[in-house]
Amino acid sequence: MNIIIVGDGKVGYTLAEHLSREEHNVTIVDTSEEALRKADESLDVMCIKGNGASITALREAGADTADLLIAATSMDEINMVCCLTAKRLGTRFTIARVRNVEYTVDASALKHDMGIDTLINPENATAVEIARLLRFPSAANIETFYRGRVELMSFRAREEDFFLGQPLSALSQQVRNLPILFCAAERNGEVIIPDGSFVPQAEDRIYVIGAPLGVHEFFKLIGRYAPHIRxxxxxxxxxxxxxxxxxxxxxxxxxxxxxxxxxxxxxxxxxxxxxxxxxxxxxxxxxxxxxxxxxxxxxxxxxxxxxxxxxxxxxxxxxxxxxxxxxxxxxxxxxxxxxxxxxxxxSPKLFTANQILHIVRGMQNSKGSVMSTLYRIADGGAEAAEFVVNETTRHLGTPLKDLRLKKGILVAVIVHQGRTIIPEGSSTIELGDTVIIISSNQGILDINDIFDNSILDLGAGNQ
Known part of the structure; x- marks a missing residue:
């Protein structure tokens, strides 16, 4: 995709870094020579010095044929004018970072009048995330899926935790009966997508996903359920x-x-x-x-x-x-x-990057399974993505144990007819299901991207 980023501050640079890594054609527009020099030296992007609200600079950046413009300067007004100008020049989709409370109160009218497709407020998103952590203080981080009916939480393993020193396959029946899954771990800077042989160690950062009640029961079981904050x-x-x-x-x-x-x-x-x-x-x-x-x-x-x-x-x-x-x-x-x-x-800038990456991937994959949610977890070393299965999804009805998935991919949760399922080898993906995938930074755009195409297509009859 051809993407223009106006503003090369923290958010703009982070976005350019992620999007160029995913092989998009990224052009940065900024008035600061120093910021552009840093981007030019470090990233595979095109840099243009100029005011992103001006027609001349946007034309030079290719706004007349751009798929997406992201306005992320420090000034809300400039961001809005950038989107309005880019839309009139022919840019297909525009995103504006708008932080002022007065502007975000009536977001729908603002979007309509200024030609903005999506408004992003990093500070508000950050506040919502912090409030979520204060509501459940035992967790280091919390992400939600399927309208809050699935939660992903992380915590630091301690020496006294009973599940240490044994493979996940040997966990007690009390834990295995809970609707949860150990879906990722960080150890010494390395991200691990665990299987049954994974042995948790003290100081690992563990990510657990499942139904909220199951996750909360697990935290009680390991003695992490803190009292309510007042x-x-x-x-x-x-x-x-x-x-x-x-x-x-x-x-x-x-x-x-x-x-x-x-x-x-x-x-x-x-x-x-x-x-x-x-x-x-x-x-x-x-x-x-x-x-x-x-x-x-x-x-x-x-x-x-x-x-x-x-x-x-x-x-x-x-x-x-x-x-x-x-x-x-x-x-x-x-x-x-x-x-x-x-x-x-x-990190507010990472929240912004996550939101925009989600939008970009959805634009890339307009005909495949719908990505509803995307989170970068483990300091960006892994991703958790929620997809809605449709008729384009391959291998429908095939047991997971008969599928060959790419390395570093985990089918973490299947929501079937409103029921949250922690998958087993006999579980299948069906039309209309919601599926949550954990991947070690694979850049998954579509649920079909999880299958290893180098292996003989075992489910051709289910296409």
Whole structure:
């Protein structure tokens, strides 16, 4: 596909990196020579210096024949004008990053008037994810599928966990009877798609998928079911904090926000009347102690600096706060702090990239099985994708044990007639099913991509 990305900041660069790796023709438009130089040297993309809202720059970038334009500058207004101009020039599909609360309130009218096909608000998406983690604090990360009827959660294995040191095939009947599956693991930076012979070890990051009740029962079984959170301590008063606090207030949680800017504090106190706003430096240890950090059930670091977020989050862990979440867009920091025990690290730019990759793959695969959901898990080393099976899907009705799948592919869940099934060798995929696939970064576009075409087609009669 021919894709134009306007804006080469964190989000734009991350998107260009992912999309060029998937062999799309990517053109970046930006006014910064330094940002374009970095992209030109590191990525297989075309770079154009110019204002992405101008007709001249967009024509030079090929907007008249582009399949997709992604407007991801730091200015909402520029992003909207980019989409409007690109649409009039002939671009087939446009996506705008729009962060201002006032603009996103009436999103449908805005999309219609400005020629925007999809609006993405990274801060709101990040807030929703953090709220989900606070609702179920035992998990390091939570993803949902099939309208919330399937959940994927990750956690860090501990020395005392009873399932360590034995293959998954030898798990107790109590665990095997639960509607869950160990679907991925991270060990020493390597992503593993486990089979029955996989032996979990302490410090592995384990990903479990299944029906919510089954996942929750498993967490109770391993002693990870934490009490409900009531008091949340937030450092940083930006847009994510606004969205998050509004959600938490609706969940009857008490929110305390520490923000350095006096003007922003006044603004937050007006729009969040039920939250306690404190003006001060959230990285100051004395302030955190004076505001009784250790009495909080959860701590969330949302300042504009990744380094500050990680350091104060590690301090909150030292003070024995039960649930700690940190915002961090730099992936090279994430692995370091996870080794220190900080597992819930949230990246707004990765949320944006995931949403757009999902849209791109859906555009590529307009005739095959429908991809409903896409998540990049294990720090991008694996993907979890949800597909709806239609008449184009091959090998319908063939038992999974008789199929040859590509290496690094796992059929994790089949939802058949509303029933959540953890597949066995005798399970089959049928027309109308929803299937969740875990892959080790295969770039799956269609459910048919999971089959190993180098092997004799065993199910030709079921096409």
């Amino acid at each position: 008091n949340v301590f937030v450092v940083g008063g930006g847009r994510i904090t606004y969205y998050l606090s509004a959600i938490l207030e609706r969940m009857n949680m008490h929110v305390k926000i520490v923000e350095l800017s006096e003007a922003r504090c006044r603004q937050l106190s007006e729009i969040l009347p039920h939250s306690l706003i404190i003006c001060g430096d959230g990285t100051d240890q004395e302030l955190l102690e004076s505001e009784n950090l250790e009495d909080a059930d959860a701590f969330v670091a949302l300042t504009g600096r990744d380094e500050d977020n990680l350091i104060i989050s590690l301090y909150a862990m030292q003070r024995k706060v039960a649930k700690v979440v940190a915002k961090c867009n730099r992936q090279n920091y994430t692995g370091i702090v996870r080794d220190l025990g900080l597992d819930s690290v949230i």
